[in-house]
Amino acid sequence: MDDSRRLAIQALIEPILTERSMEVVELTCRPQGGQLYIRLLVDRVGGVTIQQCAQVNQLISQMLEGANLIEGSYTIEVSSPGLDRPLTSKRDYERAIGEDLRLDVRVEEGRFKELTGMLLAVQHEAVVLKTGTGNITVPFEQIRTAKQA
Numbered sequence: 001m002d003d004s005r006r007l008a009i010q011a012l013i014e015p016i017l018t019e020r021s022m023e024v025v026e027l028t029c030r031p032q033g034g035q036l037y038i039r040l041l042v043d044r045v046g047g048v049t050i051q052q053c054a055q056v057n058q059l060i061s062q063m064l065e066g067a068n069l070i071e072g073s074y075t076i077e078v079s080s081p082g083l084d085r086p087l088t089s090k091r092d093y094e095r096a097i098g099e100d101l102r103l104d105v106r107v108e109e110g111r112f113k114e115l116t117g118m119l120l121a122v123q124h125e126a127v128v129l130k131t132g133t134g135n136i137t138v139p140f141e142q143i144r145t146a147k148q149a
Contacts, residue, residue, distance in 0.1 A: 009070075097119050097121065100116065
């Protein structure tokens with residue numbers, strides 16, 4: 001599907017998500033089995049429940065039908081990114097404030113150390129973790145992987 005249609009779909013669904021304090025983490029559209037498959041990952045601070053995903057799915061389907069953006073049949077799937085998904089963007093970290101994280105951090109060339117702690121803050125170029133030994137500021141450039149613990 002072309003980018004202009006994907007952007008039109010995203011613009012259409014943004015108000016539905018904003019109203020529920022949610023945001024798009026990922027929107028993919030691709031042909032599958034003779035129809036268009038639309039996959040939407042949504043999240044918000046504190047996470048998203050299955051019931052919330054189902055409700056948003058229904059509302060988005062109604063909006064897409066009314067807007068007549070898609071010719072032919074389509075399937076839409078709305079889900080949350082899940083706990084195992086690595087944190088990759090600054091926004092991912094911001095949504096995880098107050099959560100326990102497990103970071104794989106470069107301590108020197110070729111050596112890494114695992115840090116676990118509660119995410120206290122996200123700064124311009126670093127995160128602040130509360131660990132058992134105190135608060136630690138970790139620059140983004142030193143984080144190899146980050147996941148919720």
